[in-house]
Amino acid sequence: xxxxxxxxxxxxxxxxxxxxxxxxxxxLVGVKGKKWYxxxxxxxxxxxxxxxxxxxxxxxxxxxxxxxxxxxTVRSFYMDDTEITNSEYRQFVEWVxxxxxxxxxxxxxxxxxxxxxxxxxxxxxxxxxxxxxxxxYDRYMLDNYAGxxxxxxxxxxxxxxxxxxxxxxxYPDEYYAEVMDSLYVPEEESYNGQRTVNVTKLKYKYTxxxxxxxxxxxxGRRKDFIKQEQLEIYPDTTVWIRDFEYSYNEPMHNDYxxxxxxxxxxxxxxxxxxxxxxxxxxxKFKNDDQKSRGRxxxxxxxxxxxxxxxxxxxxxxxxxxxxxxxxxVISDTGCFMANxxxxxxxxxADAALYTVEAKSYEPNDYNLYNMAxxxxxxxxxxxxxxxxxxxxxxxPNIGSGKNQRKVIRGxxxxxxAYFLQVSTRDYEYxxxxxxxxxxxxVQDYMGEEDSERGNTLPN
Numbered sequence: 001x002x003x004x005x006x007x008x009x010x011x012x013x014x015x016x017x018x019x020x021x022x023x024x025x026x027x028l029v030g031v032k033g034k035k036w037y038x039x040x041x042x043x044x045x046x047x048x049x050x051x052x053x054x055x056x057x058x059x060x061x062x063x064x065x066x067x068x069x070x071x072x073t074v075r076s077f078y079m080d081d082t083e084i085t086n087s088e089y090r091q092f093v094e095w096v097x098x099x100x101x102x103x104x105x106x107x108x109x110x111x112x113x114x115x116x117x118x119x120x121x122x123x124x125x126x127x128x129x130x131x132x133x134x135x136x137y138d139r140y141m142l143d144n145y146a147g148x149x150x151x152x153x154x155x156x157x158x159x160x161x162x163x164x165x166x167x168x169x170x171y172p173d174e175y176y177a178e179v180m181d182s183l184y185v186p187e188e189e190s191y192n193g194q195r196t197v198n199v200t201k202l203k204y205k206y207t208x209x210x211x212x213x214x215x216x217x218x219x220g221r222r223k224d225f226i227k228q229e230q231l232e233i234y235p236d237t238t239v240w241i242r243d244f245e246y247s248y249n250e251p252m253h254n255d256y257x258x259x260x261x262x263x264x265x266x267x268x269x270x271x272x273x274x275x276x277x278x279x280x281x282x283x284k285f286k287n288d289d290q291k292s293r294g295r296x297x298x299x300x301x302x303x304x305x306x307x308x309x310x311x312x313x314x315x316x317x318x319x320x321x322x323x324x325x326x327x328x329v330i331s332d333t334g335c336f337m338a339n340x341x342x343x344x345x346x347x348x349a350d351a352a353l354y355t356v357e358a359k360s361y362e363p364n365d366y367n368l369y370n371m372a373x374x375x376x377x378x379x380x381x382x383x384x385x386x387x388x389x390x391x392x393x394x395x396p397n398i399g400s401g402k403n404q405r406k407v408i409r410g411x412x413x414x415x416x417a418y419f420l421q422v423s424t425r426d427y428e429y430x431x432x433x434x435x436x437x438x439x440x441x442v443q444d445y446m447g448e449e450d451s452e453r454g455n456t457l458p459n
Contacts, residue, residue, distance in 0.1 A: 036296065038447040041286075044078040045367050046445060047312045054310055054396070055388060056423040058321050066385050067425050072393045074311050079304065080440035082358035082369045083266035083377065084278070086257055089235065092281050096202050096233055097183075102158045104179045110153070112175065120173035127157040199234035206230075206280045212399060233277055235269035236433040243435045252354065252435070264357045266375045266438040272406045272430035275303060275378045275439040282441065304442040305397040306381035306407045306425070313371040313410065313422040315364030321421050323364040323371040329417050337361060338373030339413050340420055347414070355413050372420040375438035376408040376428075383407045383427035404429050412436035 040046065055069035105124035109115070114122040116130060128134060128142050146155040171177045184195045207228045214225040240252040256262050257269070270278070283300040290297055304312070317325040322337065329337050336342060336350035338361055347353050355374055363369045381387075382403035391398060405427040411419030414436050418424060428437060 034296070036447075038445070039298075041078050041298070041443055043080060043082070044443065045081050047077050047079050047308070047366055047442075049074065049076040050311070050316075052311050052314060053319065054307060054423075056421075057319050058327070058421070058423070061418060064425070066388070067423055068388050070388060070393065072307055072391075072396050074305075074308055074395055076445035077304075077308060078443040078445060079308075079312050079366075079368060080442070081363070081367055083375055083438045083440050085264050085358050086267045087263040089267040089270065089278065090258070090263075092204075092278050093202060093234060095281065095285065096204050097197065098164060099158070100201065100203075101164055101179070101183060102160065103153070104182065105176065106156070106158055107151075107153055108175055108179055114175075116159075121175040121179070123162045123172070124159055124176075126153075127159050200232055202232060202234050203230055204233045204277050204281060206277065206284075208280065210401070213401075229273070229277065231273055231277060233274055235267060235274075236271075237269055239269045239433050239435040249435075264359065265355050266358050266370075268355070268375055268435050268438050269433045270437075270439065271433040272303075272378050272428075274433075278439075279303060279441055299444045299446065301441045301443050303378055303380040303439060305395070306379045306409065307391075307396045308442060309377065309379050309409045310422055312366055312368060313364065315366045315368070315371075317365065321423075323368075323422060324362065329420065338370070338411075338420055340373040340411055340415055340417060341413070342417070352413065371410055372422070373411055373415075374413055375410075375436055376412045376415070376419075376426065376434075377410050378428075378437065378439040379407045379409060381407045383425070404431070406430045408437055 051071055051073040053069050054072045055067040057069050060067070102124060105121055106126045109121050109125040112121075114120070115125050116122050128138070128146070131139060131142075134142070141155065146153075148154060165171060165176070166180075168177075168180075171180065183197055183201060184190075185198045187195065190196070205228070207226055209222075210225045210227055214220070214222070217225070235257050237253050237257055240249040240256065241247075256265070257267070279301045283298070286301075287297045313323050314320055315323055315325075317323075321327045322329065324337055329340070329342070331337055339350055339352045339356050341347050342349040356370075358374070359369050360374070361370060364371055380397070380399060382398050382400045383405040384398055384403070387398050406429070408426050408428050409424075411417075411421075411424070419426065428434065
C-alpha cells in the first residue's frame, strides 16, 4: 500500500514538474493575459497627447487677466464629438425610471409573497425568488450580504427579462396598477387631463472613490474615501423661464427636453452634479454590457479637465483664437462659424435663435463639433482666479471638492464672441442649472498612439 502511495505522489510531482517546465522553462515570463486592443468608443474622437500654450496669447479684451499663457502637456483621451444631446440624456432618464419601477414592483411582490409562478406582478419579483436557479456563489451572496442597506433589499437582482407595461389598459393586476400610480403626480396636480411621471422621484444613487484624497491622506481606511451620491437627474426645464426675465420662453420650457423635434439638440438644465451622475451611469451601462460579453471593463467616462477641454477645442492649431484657428467669427463666404449672439439684441443673425443641433457648423481639426458656441460646457475643474500660476504643467487640473465654482468653457448661443474664444474662462456654481450650459464626456486612452496623426498603434 505504501509503495502505491509513493508511486502516486511521484507521478503527480513528475507531471506537475513537466507541466511547469513546458510553460516557462524556469524563466520569468509574467502572467499571461488576453491580447488587448484599444476600442474607439462610439461617438467619440481620439485626442492625441501633446503640449500646447494654454491661456490667452491674444489680447484679453475683457481685461479679466485670469488666463496667463503657459506651456502644458496632456495625455491622450477620447472626447465626445458633440455635446450630450437630449436623446442621449433621455436614455439615462429612461434607464433610471425603468430601474425604479422594477424595484418597486419587486419589493411589493416580495412583501406579498408572490413569485413568477403566480403571474401578474409576480413576473417582476426579484430573481432570487426562485433559489433553485441560483449558482452556489449567488446563493452565498444572498445569504450573507443581501439586505445590508437602508431599504433591506440591497444586493437583490431585478428581473429585467420581462417588459414593463405602460399602457393603463394592459396592467396585469391591481398590484401593478398600485405601483404605477405611485410614480405619477397626484390627480390634483395634473391638468389638461394628463398625469405625468413625478420627476422628483427619478433619483440616481451611486458610489465613487475619492482617489486623490486617499492618495494624499497620511492615514485613513479605504471606506473613509468612498462617497455616496443620490440626486434627482431630470433636467430643470424651468431654466428657460428663470434665466430670462420679461421674456416669453414657455414653448422651450414645455417642449425642449422631451419632444422629438429637439432630440439631437444639446441637453441643458443639467447642473454639474447631474453631469457627473450621467458619467457614472454611462460607465456602468457600458461595463454591464462588457461583463455580459466576457470582455474587460472600459475606463470611466468623466467630464474633461479645463486643460483637456482647451487642448481639444484648439484642434491642434497653435495660437488660434477660435477652434477654426482664425481671429474672425465670419468665414470667407460671409457665414457665421458658430451659434452665438453676433449683434446687440439680434440673436438670430447667425440663423439660430436658441440652440442648434449638436452636429452643426463645421467641426474643428479633431472632428469635434460646436467647441465654440451653442452651449457652454461643464468641466471637472474648479475655478480659481489665479490657478494658472500654480497648476502643474503635466495634465494640469484643480479639483477641490470644497470649491463650489466649476469652470465652464466655449460660450453659448446667448454669449458674445469673446466667450467663444478657446482661451476664455468662466464659471458657474455646481448646483446651478442653466438654459445655456451643457456638457460632453471624455474617456482616458489606454495604449500607444501616434501623437502626430492621432492613430492607434498596434500592440
